[in-house]
Every structure is written in C-alpha cells, then in structure tokens.
Amino acid sequence: MSSFKQYSILPGFNLALGFTLLYLSLIVLIPLSAAFIRTAELTWPEFWSIATTPRVLASYRLTFGASFAAATVNAFFGLLVAWVLVRYHFPGKKIVDALVDLPFALPTAVAGIALTALYAGNGWIGQFLEPLGIKVAFTPLGIFVALTFIGLPFVVRTVQPVLEDIETELEEAAATLGANRWQTFTRVIFPALYPALMTGFALAFARAIGEYGSVIFIAGNMPMISEITPLLIITKLEQYDYAGATALSVVMLVISFTLLLIINLLQWWSRRRSMQA
Amino acid sequence: MVEPAPQHASLRTIMTTTITFPLAGKTFRQRATQEPVWVRRSLIGLALVFLTLFLFVPLISVFYEALKKGMEVYVAAITDPDAVSAIKLTLLVAAIAVPLNLIFGIAAAWAIAKFEFRGKNLLITLIDLPFSVSPVVSGLIYVLVFGLQGWLGPWLAEHDLKIIFAVPGIVLATVFVTVPFIARELIPLMQAQGTEEEEAAVVLGASGWQTFYHVTLPNIKWGLLYGAILCNARAMGEFGAVSVVSGHIRGSTNTMPLHVEILYNEYNFAAAFAVASLLALLALVTLALKTLIEFRNKQHQKQRGLE
Amino acid sequence: MSIEVISLSKQFGTFTALHDVSLQVHSGELLALLGPSGSGKTTLLRVIAGLETADSGQVLFHGEDATDQHVRDRQVGFVFQHYALFRNMTIFQNVAFGLNVRPKKFRPSKEEIHDRVMKLLHLVQLDWLADRYPHQLSGGQRQRIALARALAVEPKVLLLDEPFGALDAKVRKELRSWLRRLHDDMHITSVFVTHDQEEALEVADRVVVMNEGRIEQVGTPDEVYDQPANPFVYEFLGNVNLFHSRLHRGRAWIGDLEVDVPEHAEAEELVAIAYVRPHEIEVERTQNGEAALAAQIVHILSVGPIVRLELVRENDKERHPVHAEISKERFRELQLTKGEKVFIKPRRLDLFPNYPQSQLKH
Numbered sequence: 001m002s003s004f005k006q007y008s009i010l011p012g013f014n015l016a017l018g019f020t021l022l023y024l025s026l027i028v029l030i031p032l033s034a035a036f037i038r039t040a041e042l043t044w045p046e047f048w049s050i051a052t053t054p055r056v057l058a059s060y061r062l063t064f065g066a067s068f069a070a071a072t073v074n075a076f077f078g079l080l081v082a083w084v085l086v087r088y089h090f091p092g093k094k095i096v097d098a099l100v101d102l103p104f105a106l107p108t109a110v111a112g113i114a115l116t117a118l119y120a121g122n123g124w125i126g127q128f129l130e131p132l133g134i135k136v137a138f139t140p141l142g143i144f145v146a147l148t149f150i151g152l153p154f155v156v157r158t159v160q161p162v163l164e165d166i167e168t169e170l171e172e173a174a175a176t177l178g179a180n181r182w183q184t185f186t187r188v189i190f191p192a193l194y195p196a197l198m199t200g201f202a203l204a205f206a207r208a209i210g211e212y213g214s215v216i217f218i219a220g221n222m223p224m225i226s227e228i229t230p231l232l233i234i235t236k237l238e239q240y241d242y243a244g245a246t247a248l249s250v251v252m253l254v255i256s257f258t259l260l261l262i263i264n265l266l267q268w269w270s271r272r273r274s275m276q277a
Numbered sequence: 278m279v280e281p282a283p284q285h286a287s288l289r290t291i292m293t294t295t296i297t298f299p300l301a302g303k304t305f306r307q308r309a310t311q312e313p314v315w316v317r318r319s320l321i322g323l324a325l326v327f328l329t330l331f332l333f334v335p336l337i338s339v340f341y342e343a344l345k346k347g348m349e350v351y352v353a354a355i356t357d358p359d360a361v362s363a364i365k366l367t368l369l370v371a372a373i374a375v376p377l378n379l380i381f382g383i384a385a386a387w388a389i390a391k392f393e394f395r396g397k398n399l400l401i402t403l404i405d406l407p408f409s410v411s412p413v414v415s416g417l418i419y420v421l422v423f424g425l426q427g428w429l430g431p432w433l434a435e436h437d438l439k440i441i442f443a444v445p446g447i448v449l450a451t452v453f454v455t456v457p458f459i460a461r462e463l464i465p466l467m468q469a470q471g472t473e474e475e476e477a478a479v480v481l482g483a484s485g486w487q488t489f490y491h492v493t494l495p496n497i498k499w500g501l502l503y504g505a506i507l508c509n510a511r512a513m514g515e516f517g518a519v520s521v522v523s524g525h526i527r528g529s530t531n532t533m534p535l536h537v538e539i540l541y542n543e544y545n546f547a548a549a550f551a552v553a554s555l556l557a558l559l560a561l562v563t564l565a566l567k568t569l570i571e572f573r574n575k576q577h578q579k580q581r582g583l584e
Numbered sequence: 585m586s587i588e589v590i591s592l593s594k595q596f597g598t599f600t601a602l603h604d605v606s607l608q609v610h611s612g613e614l615l616a617l618l619g620p621s622g623s624g625k626t627t628l629l630r631v632i633a634g635l636e637t638a639d640s641g642q643v644l645f646h647g648e649d650a651t652d653q654h655v656r657d658r659q660v661g662f663v664f665q666h667y668a669l670f671r672n673m674t675i676f677q678n679v680a681f682g683l684n685v686r687p688k689k690f691r692p693s694k695e696e697i698h699d700r701v702m703k704l705l706h707l708v709q710l711d712w713l714a715d716r717y718p719h720q721l722s723g724g725q726r727q728r729i730a731l732a733r734a735l736a737v738e739p740k741v742l743l744l745d746e747p748f749g750a751l752d753a754k755v756r757k758e759l760r761s762w763l764r765r766l767h768d769d770m771h772i773t774s775v776f777v778t779h780d781q782e783e784a785l786e787v788a789d790r791v792v793v794m795n796e797g798r799i800e801q802v803g804t805p806d807e808v809y810d811q812p813a814n815p816f817v818y819e820f821l822g823n824v825n826l827f828h829s830r831l832h833r834g835r836a837w838i839g840d841l842e843v844d845v846p847e848h849a850e851a852e853e854l855v856a857i858a859y860v861r862p863h864e865i866e867v868e869r870t871q872n873g874e875a876a877l878a879a880q881i882v883h884i885l886s887v888g889p890i891v892r893l894e895l896v897r898e899n900d901k902e903r904h905p906v907h908a909e910i911s912k913e914r915f916r917e918l919q920l921t922k923g924e925k926v927f928i929k930p931r932r933l934d935l936f937p938n939y940p941q942s943q944l945k946h
Contacts, residue, residue: 006394024456035414249417
C-alpha cells in the first residue's frame with residue numbers, strides 16, 4: 001500500500017483524481033503559468049519599469065483605494081444586514097434575504113450600466129446629488145459605488161451563519177452577569193463574529209481588486225484619474241503591448257494569490273474559533 | 278476576484294449536521310437578550326435603506342430603462358438578429374461550460390471527499406484558484422496560450438484554427454472562471470455524508486458505477502443542481518474574461534453581456550437595457566431556484582432531524 | 585464458516601491499530617471483540633471484512649486465504665455502526681439492494697427478490713415498514729433493517745460494528761437478546777465489536793478482550809469474567825477493588841490480613857496487586873476470631889436488591905475507597921449505618937505479582 005493514499009474499498013480514485021488533475025492542468029494551471037513564463041522573458045528592470053510607470057501607479061492607488069473603501073463600507077453594512085436578517089423579523093424578510101445574493105447572480109455588465117444610469121447627472125439618484133456638487137458617475141466615487149455593489153454579499157454571507165450559530169445562552173450569561181446590551185455586543189458577540197467579519201472583508205476586497213465589468217461603465221476611464229488596473233491591462237492588450245499587459249497581470253496575480261492565502265488563513269482561524277465555542 | 282464562498286458556507290450549514298430544533302422557550306428566551314424596540318426599528322430601517330439604494334433600485338432601474346421607450350422598442354431590441362445571435366451564443370457557451378464543470382466537479386469531489394490522500398488541501402486550493410483571478414487576467418492567459426503571439430498561435434494559424442477571437446476561446450475563458458462552482462458545492466456535501474453508505478453498497482456486491490449511480494448520485498443531486506445553477510448564471514453573465522478573448526465581432530462572437538456593452542457604447546440605451554433585462558431576469562430566476570433548493574434542504578433537514 | 589486471523593499488524597501513521605493479532609473464530613459461533621476505544625477492535629473487524637487491508641498477516645475463511653480477496657467476493661454481511669442505510673431508498677429497496685445489483689445471470693427474479701426481502705423483513709419483525717424511508721424509522725428499527733439488508737445476500741459470515749452503540753439503554757437491552765435469539769436460530773458465524781462489557785458478556789459465545797492493538801484474553805464470558813488473565817482484563821470487566829500486597833511463599837498480606845495463595849508457592853518476597861470484586865467482599869459486624877480488615881462505612885447506596893457500601897480501611901492514610909456489594913437481606917440483617925466500623929474479608933482474590941504500576945488505572 002502506498003503511503004500517498006489510505007486504503008479504501010471504494011473504486012474510482014485513480015480515474016477521478018487523474019481526470020481532476022488533467023482538467024485543472026489544462027484549464028487552469030498551464031494557462032496561468034503562461035503569464036508567469038511570458039513575464040520571465042522580461043529582465044527585472046524592464047518588468048519594474050512597466051509595472052511602475054506613473055499611469056500604472058495611479059491605477060494601483062485607485063484600484064486599492066476604492067476597493068478598500070468599498071470593502072470597509074461593506075464590512076459595516078454587511079454586519080448590519082446580517083444582524084437584522086438573523087435577529088429580527090420584518091415583513092418581506094425572506095425576499096430581502098434572497099436578494100442579498102443579487103450581485104453574485106447579476107452579470108457585472110448589467111450592474112455596470114444600471115449603476116451608471118442611476119448616478120448620471122440626470123439619473124434617479126444622480127439628480128439629487130448633482131445640485132449638492134457631488135458627482136458620482138465618471139469619477140472615482142462611481143468606482144467605489146460599483147465595488148460596493150459587487151462586494152455586498154460577501155460580508156453578509158460569511159457573518160450570517162456564524163451569527164446564527166452563536167448561542168443565546170452566551171448572551172444570557174452576559175446579561176445575568178450585569179452587562180447591558182451594548183456591552184454584550186461589543187464584548188461577547190463582536191469578538192465571536194470578528195474572524196468571519198475579517199474573512200468577509202477580505203473576500204469583498206479581493207473581489208473588488210479584480211473587478212472589471214461593473215466598473216468600466218461608471219468609471220469614466222480617464223488615465224491617471226479614473227482608470228483601474230484591469231482596464232489598463234485591456235488597454236495595453238488593445239495596443240498589442242503584450243509584454244506590458246502580461247507584466248501587469250502578473251502583478252495582479254501575485255496580489256490575488258497573496259489575498260487568497262490570507263483568506264484561507266482567516267477562514268481557518270474563523271473555523272477554529274467557532275469550533276472552540 | 279473571489280467568488281461565493283459565502284453561499285457555499287450557508288449551504289454547508291444547511292446540508293450537513295447542524296440540527297436546530299425549534300426552541301420551545303425561544304420567545305421567552307429572546308426577551309432577556311433583545312434590544313429596545315426603537316433600536317431594532319432603526320437598525321432594520323438603516324439596513325433596508327442601504328439595501329434599497331444599492332440593490333433594489335439598480336435592479337428595478339434595469340427593467341424601467343428597458344421598458345421606458347415602450348414595448349415595441351423592447352421587443353425589437355431583443356429580436357434584433359445580432360441580439361438573437363448573442364443569445365444563442367450565450368446559451369451555447371453555457372451548454373458546454375456547465376456540463377464540463379459538472380463532470381469535473383463530480384470527479385474532484387469523489388476523489389477529495391471519499392478518499393484520504395496527501396496534498397488534498399493543496400488540491401482544494403488549486404480548484405479555488407480561478408475565483409481569485411481577475412476576469413481580465415483570466416481572458417489574457419488564454420490569449421497568451423492560443424493568441425497569435427501565444428505559444429500555440431503560429432501552429433494554430435498554420436492549420437487555420439482559430440481559438441482566440443472565436444467561439445472556442447469564449448468557451449475556454451468561461452470554463453476557466455466557472456471551474457470551482459460545482460466542485461465547491463459537492464466537496465463539503467460529500468465529505469459530510471461520509472463513506473459508510475458507499476462501503477455498505479460495495480460490501481453488498483455493487484460495482485463502482487452501481488454504487489455511484491444508486492447511492493452517491495441520489496444523495497448529491499440537490500447539491501449538484503445548486504452548483505449547476507450558480508455555475509450557469511456565471512457562465513451566461515461572464516463579461517471581463519470573455520471580453521478579452523472574444524474580439525467583439527457582431528453576430529458571431531458576441532455574447533449577451535458583450536452585446537449589452539456594444540449597444541450601450543453606441544448610446545442605444547433602450548436596447549442595451551432590454552438585453553440587460555433578460556440577463557437580470559436570469560439572475561432573478563437563479564436566485565429563486567437557489568432559495569427554493571435551500572428551503573427544500575432546510576425542510577428536509579428538519580424532517581430528518583426531528584424523527 | 586470458520587475465520588482464522590494470523591498475525592495481523594496494522595499501522596495508521598504512528599498509531600499501531602493492530603499488533604500481531606491472531607484469532608480463531610469457530611464456525612457458527614457468536615464472538616464479541618471487546619475493548620476500549622482505540623484498542624483496534626473495529627480495525628480488526630474491518631480487516632476481516634476486507635474494508636481495510638492489514639500491513640502484514642493473513643485472513644483465512646474456511647481455511648482458504650482471503651487476504652487479497654475483494655470485499656465483494658468475501659461473502660460477508662457487514663452491519664455498520666451508524667447503519668449506513670441508503671437514505672434515498674425505501675426499506676424494501678435497501679434490503680433488496682444486494683440482490684438487485686447482481687449481474688443479470690445471478691440475479692433472482694423480481695418475484696424471488698420480493699419474497700426473500702419480505703421474508704427477511706418478517707424475520708426482523710418490520711415487514712409493515714417496507715415502504716418507509718430510513719429517516720422515518722427509530723434507531724432500533726434501523727439497526728434491524730441494517731441486519732436484514734446484510735442477511736439478504738446470504739453471507740457466510742456476519743460482522744457487526746458496535747451494533748447497539750447508537751441506541752438508548754432500553755432498546756439496547758431488547759435488541760441484545762433479540763440478536764442472541766436470532767443467532768441461535770440461524771447459526772451464522774458472527775463477530776461483533778463492542779466497548780460495553782455487559783453487552784459482550786451477555787450476548788457472545790466467546791469474548792475477545794483487546795487493548796492497544798493486542799488481544800489480552802479470549803474465552804467464554806464466564807472465563808474472562810471469573811478468571812481474568814491479567815489486570816487489564818480485570819479492570820475492564822466489571823468493578824473491582826485493588827489492594828497492594830506482599831507475597832511470600834504461598835502467603836499474601838494485605839495490611840494485617842493474611843491469605844493463603846497456594847498457586848504462588850514459589851514466590852519470594854514479592855510486591856503484588858490483589859483484585860477483589862465488590863460482591864466477593866464479606867462484611868461482618870464482628871471479627872469472629874478470623875483474620876479480617878477493619879474498615880469504616882463512608883457511604884451507603886441502595887440500588888434495587890443490592891446495597892453498595894463504600895468503605896475506608898482503618899490505618900489507610902490515603903483513604904482509598906473499598907467497594908463492597910451485599911444483598912438487601914444481608915444489609916437488613918447487619919443493620920449497618922453510615923460511619924460504623926465493620927470487618928471486611930475477601931471471599932476470593934486474584935494476585936498479580938510484579939505488575940508494572942504504570943499499566944494500572946489507579
């Protein structure tokens with residue numbers, strides 16, 4: 001018996017694992033490695049100069065800044081929505097609960113044009129903001145709005161199950177020990193939710209970094225001002241600057257994988273927390 | 278970008294072990310640990326205002342904008358030959374991508390959930406990888422492999438085969454971004470179900486296929502359907518990755534989301550929203566089916582938990 | 585059909601589940617594998633079934649080597665700990681499964697299958713549940729269906745993994761005697777795993793006591809209970825009192841009490857552990873001129889027809905409790921009350937000289 005796999009009487013391991021590895025290699029691993037291998041054709045100074053031109057740096061700042069802001073807003077409102085959905089009853093709750101996943105299900109291009117129409121100067125929402133001097137569509141603020149939309153379900157859906165599992169006994173214990181509601185929330189409930197909240201935040205952030213479809217319609221896409229990194233990759237590609245596009249995509253891949261690692265660690269932490277509880 | 282870990286998490290809690298009995302003393306219990314009415318109402322109000330602004334209004338606006346110019350314009354937009362060919366292509370792409378990932382999901386989940394082997398966690402992470410890749414990058418990597426400048430580009434050109442800026446490229450990019458959906462639903466589900474039933478079947482003399490067909494498949498069919506629905510929604514709605522590899526050739530390599538973009542950029546808003554409304558409808562149907570399956574699982578769990 | 589197990593060893597990583605285990609299961613007997621969790625009993629059962637492979641050793645069925653035979657070909661019936669009923673099939677379909685998956689040439693006709701399944705359901709007294717689903721059944725009913733399903737393929741050997749483990753006390757008792765009766769009727773060679781000594785002693789023809797991957801003792805229930813081979817078996821089977829004693833040329837001393845132990849005539853100045861079962865301790869109000877240990881009653885617990893006394897020996901500074909069980913009549917006769925001084929004397933004891941202290945539970 002090999003030490004690679006424990007004995008089992010169930011059949012099909014070799015077939016299933018073989019197919020899985022073949023499929024993953026062909027569809028995911030080999031194409032992904034292409035980005036790294038093509039980038040390796042560049043020298044380090046070449047790579048560095050491509051990845052740090054002022055226009056590219058501006059796109060990083062915008063992408064990260066807007067993603068961070070959107071994820072932060074989502075952390076706050078996501079927690080609120082999860083709390084309200086788990087703890088309170090109100091008419092239409094089931095429908096609201098189901099619609100929270102809309103940003104997962106709605107194609108990003110549709111979200112993009114809808115948000116643009118809403119926040120344009122003559123749009124339903126934009127018409128009220130314009131007189132106040134607030135321009136949303138075709139500005140970085142618009143990017144923030146789009147990223148908030150697409151990141152909304154992440155925090156809600158990671159916090160919700162954890163909140164459902166918190167035993168009321170814990171809160172009752174706090175109450176019998178003399179804590180008021182606010183103290184109970186900040187000292188008992190919030191610490192239990194914290195890992196899940198961080199996971200949700202990281203998921204929303206990671207999604208926002210790579211987002212393209214919902215952003216490009218509302219962003220205005222002005223170099224140095226409202227141009228996100230994914231768009232810059234496409235722009236380079238359309239100018240047949242393959243080296244530039246590939247180098248930027250490697251930067252994005254490295255960031256994504258780092259975030260993936262962080263998310264895995266957070267989830268591991270979250271699971272451990274909830275198991276100890 | 279990282280996709281729906283949460284849905285997956287909520288499904289897991291529903292489908293696996295946690296059995297919540299309706300607490301007899303719940304109403305009495307909650308009183309000691311509940312906020313004052315005004316706090317509750319304000320929190321509900323604030324949450325609903327936020328959701329209304331960011332979710333409901335955008336959703337409604339899609340349909341409003343689509344029908345603003347009347348039913349005729351709407352019907353004309355979605356029966357336009359280019360729109361029809363975009364719809365057909367979208368359906369075709371989904372019809373290839375979903376079954377492929379379905380087979381992959383079953384194979385991966387069978388290997389991962391029913392056997393113990395080294396490197397399993399690494400494999401699970403690899404399956405999740407496409408969720409964390411930006412859609413634009415997902416498209417680009419296929420250009421690097423199959424494009425004219427790519428590894429196989431010259432060979433493909435020689436043999437007059439076109440993958441990038443053609444349907445095969447669109448299919449590949451779509452398959453890439455939807456790889457994890459079904460596998461991630463099935464893995465935790467099948468792990469929770471364990472191997473005892475399959476072992477019992479084999480001891481009773483069933484062959485591998487008989488075991489899978491008679492024992493495993495019926496137990497995972499709802500998880501399978503759930504994953505397939507989410508996978509389908511993403512496959513039909515994918516924009517970034519497909520946009521990179523499609524070439525935007527009207528009537529030939531345009532999917533519905535790409536067609537929406539073209540119409541929008543041509544300031545043909547009514548038509549753009551008309552096609553978008555079909556995609557929004559797809560999203561709503563997806564959510565409805567998803568909710569239905571979750572509801573069914575909860576009922577099922579309750580029924581089994583209370584015997 | 586007889587089963588023979590020859591020096592099986594099995595390692596899970598650094599954990600030794602089976603350590604050179606050999607065992608003979610006679611044709612038609614009902615054998616219990618008894619031991620604490622982690623003792624290797626379930627692994628042994630699964631290796632016999634073919635659900636696991638051993639690292640080394642052999643399994644013979646009826647004298648023929650079955651070590652490399654696939655579980656499908658071993659013709660064993662296996663009852664899983666959590667029943668493993670197919671949740672998507674009715675009870676009838678569950679029991680019929682093993683027959684339905686046979687290749688066409690070996691598959692009985694539809695009518696035959698129906699008859700056989702109904703007969704089995706009748707045997708386990710659950711024919712009225714044929715159209716239900718597993719989740720609609722109680723634990724005890726599911727267990728009986730699991731058994732019927734295993735029997736449907738007419739196995740040569742029946743293997744049961746903790747068959748009553750997941751049931752509540754009352755159902756356990758009922759099912760136990762039911763299984764015993766069923767076995768008496770069918771006489772199929774059966775092996776079951778349990779961690780419950782009462783269950784093993786009550787149901788099995790023979791009991792195999794296992795610990796840390798080894799077999800400690802094999803014997804009839806009376807043998808293992810009355811003549812435990814070593815301290816582990818003693819402590820695992822039933823309550824027991826432990827006394828430290830000195831042993832010298834056929835005589836042992838526990839405190840002031842001197843006892844004849846002719847079987848240890850050769851012993852020279854040894855330290856030994858003495859085991860006495862609570863019901864083998866005699867309690868007297870007076871010493872009657874015989875050798876006895878003085879003790880004080882610290883607790884009295886009356887359970888049905890039996891009274892349990894907790895005592896502490898005089899001069900025992902560590903105050904180790906000594907447990908004694910006497911009948912209610914005897915208790916009334918003696919008119920004992922808490923705090924009183926009495927004399928105790930073991931009616932029977934077993935001595936284990938030089939047993940390493942680290943192996944003991946207390």
